Amino acid sequence: MSFTSYWFTLAFLPVSAYAYRRLISKNQLHLLLPLLISLVFYYLNDAHNLLLFCASMGANWVLAGVIAKNREKTSYLALAIAGNLCFLALYKYAKFFVVPGTAIPALPLGISYFTFTQIAFLVDTARGQARSTNPLEYALFVAWFPHLPAGPLLSHKDMLPQFMAAPGATSALRPAPRDYAVGLTLFAMGLFKKSCVSPLFLHAQSDVFLRAGQGDPIGLIETWIACLGFLFETYYDFCGYSEMAMGISRMFGIHLPVNFHAPFKSSSPVEFWTRWHVTLGAFMRDYLYRPLTKKRQVWRHYAALFVVMMAVAIWHGATVPLLIFGIYQGLLVTGNHALRRWNIVSRKGGWLQHWAGRALTLAAIGFSVSLWATRDWHQASSIMLGLLGAGNGSVWPISFLSPILILAAIIFNWFAPSLIDLMTKELPAWSVQLKKSTTSTLAWRPSLAWAAAVAIALCLALINLSGLKEFKYAGF
Template sequence: MSFTSYWFSLVFLPLSVYAYHRFFLRKHDNLLLPLALSLVFYYLNDAQNLPLFCAMMGANWLLAGAIARNREKKIYLALAIAGNLCVLGFYKYAKFFVAPGTSVSALPLGISYFTFTQLAFLIDTARGQARKTNPIEYALFVAWFPHLPSGPLLSHKDMLPQFMAAPGTSSSLRPLPRDYAVGITLFSIGLFKKSCISPIFHHVQGNVFLRASQGDPVGLLEAWIACIGFLFETYYDFCGYSEMAMGISRMFGIHLPVNFHAPFKSSSPVEFWTRWHITLGAFMRDYLYRPLTQKRQVWRHYTALFVVMMAVAIWHGATIPLLVFGIYQGLLVTGNHLLRRFNIISRKGGILQHWAGRIFTLVAIAFSVSLWATPDWKTAAHIIASLLGAGEEPPWAIGSLGISIIACAIAFNWLSPSLIDLMADDLPKWSMPLKKKKEHYFSWKSTPAWAIAVATALSLALINLSGVTEFKYAGF
């Protein structure tokens, strides 16, 4: 029962919202109801791995207590990190070490997201930066169901205060009428992106990657269209999910962080990775990059950037193309920082640098799709050769429809405000890592025009729901 099922949209979500607001009282111990909803959601999606999920939450809560109470924090923390990473590594990478034809346990729903969320809590507990929680508060923080299938990663600093509001006070757990309107808008447009827009870019790719895997010739232009199409498909799929998760949570009075903020407006690779999967970037920055750069030598800075990009690549999967993807992105990001360091490009720049940077960033990231979207090095090398014009197929062997769709998508993403920009006034400041805020003529308001637009988006999304595939990052 994923977010893109009729059961979720028309049954589970409405009944959950009704039950929550019908029976939830302003008492601290009634966190049991939202926790129960989250565990029921997990059971309906992955009943087989619910015991593992609960066991990991219980073990990590006990480990956090042990870390907080004992002087030998580093020993307990090392054991906790090793245990969590072993479980994560077993489920994500066991298939690479078993004999062909051997069955491997299914990946538990959201294992990366709830593992990283708990690792951050354990590390901050050792640093003395995490507040003490009881088992119910901790379990609700980890298991809060909107973020489970595909994120975003949650920070205890942002989330626990929302779940731990004092009894009898005006809590964020008591949504206002405007919260329903904001939540429905985010959910509806996110679902529209997933069910109506993302499939367009899947269709644009055609069978290019399949042909490449079979060794068939691929032309220059169709290779670029396929790679850019894959990039846009992934964006609208993942961004759509993130906005749906924000919207669902908002209907319960809980704010989730922004996970995508108009990444195609980026004028450099560094900026792109601060706008794409923002919560994963924040996790890598706080718990990998900063510990590696405590001693402020310049070489540590560039080494840490490489390590971070390699970690992101390995998180996606342990294949040769993805390892090369990590190296490629590491070179892009470190090269970007070097150009800034020697003042070859500036952080602000002029309009020429801004637009040249946008073009370069789109081309550079789209080129890396050849490593990201392919399962093996042979296929990746075939796509790379075609992207560089070395393919055997005539370079322009492609219809005009795909070119037109990609051109319109690029123009739209470069020139129009994103949904997050339009709704910035109704999102908490802590959830907006990019502080540039600009008023737009079409900024979201609770008006009839917006109501009609949202109702239309939701209707079209529901009509197309039967043919929608699962989220690309579901269960990651």
């Protein structure tokens, strides 16, 4: 029962939100009811792994208690983290462990997201930054259903205070009419991106990746269009999901963090990775990069950046192209920092640097799609040759619609405010990069114009739901 199914949109979500609104005032239900809704959602999506999911939460809650009582003994934390990572690796890289001919087990729903969320809680417990919680509070924090299929990663510092608010007080646990309006807007616009916008870029890719895998000729322009098409398709798919998750959660009075904030406005690779999959970047910063750079040597800084980008690549999969993707992104990010350090590139920059940076960043990220979207080195190398004009195909593609679509997407993403920009005032400060927000006269407000726009977007999205593929990052 995906977010993009009629069962979820027209039955599960409205029924759950209504029951929550009617029953949340009961003191004994203010934790149990949303937890029950979350576990029912998990059961309907992945019944076979529900007990495994609950066992993971139970084991980590016990481990957090042990770590809290033995903070001076780092071995407890190390063993807990190792256990979680082994659990994750066992499923994500099962093909390397199972006997040939044996069926590979399916990934439990949201395994990366609930595992990383729990690792962060364990580390913060060892640091003395996380308070002890009762089992219901902890389970609700980890299992809160809008984030399960594809994130975002949750931080206990932001989420637990919302779940633990007194049900009788003016708190996030008591959704107000404005919460429903904001939530429905985020949900409708996110669903529109997934069902109406993302498929356009799937079609723009044509059969370029298939032909590259077969060793057929591919041309310069069509290969760039295919790679940028894949990039925009992934963006609208993943960003659409993230905004839907925010909207669903808001209908229950709970704020989720922003996960995408206009990444194509970035004028450098460093900025791009602070706007794309924001919560994964924050996790890597807090629990991998910073521990590696406690000593302030410059070489540690660059080495840590490489380790972070390699970790992101391995999380996506253990293939040769993805490993090279990690090295490539590591070079981009460390090179960007080096240019800043040597004052070759200014942190602020002028008009020319800003727009040249946007174009170069888009080109650099677009080129990396050759490593990100391909299944093996043969296909990846063919795409890279095509991007360099050595793919032995005609320079200009037959269709003019795809280039126009890509050009329109670039212009729109460069100049138009994002949905997060338009709704910044309705989101908590901790979830929005306020310094990167764009002000606009179109900012969201409860008005007839916005209601009409949301209604049209929702209707168009519902019309296009049938036949939609699952979110690209579902189950990661």
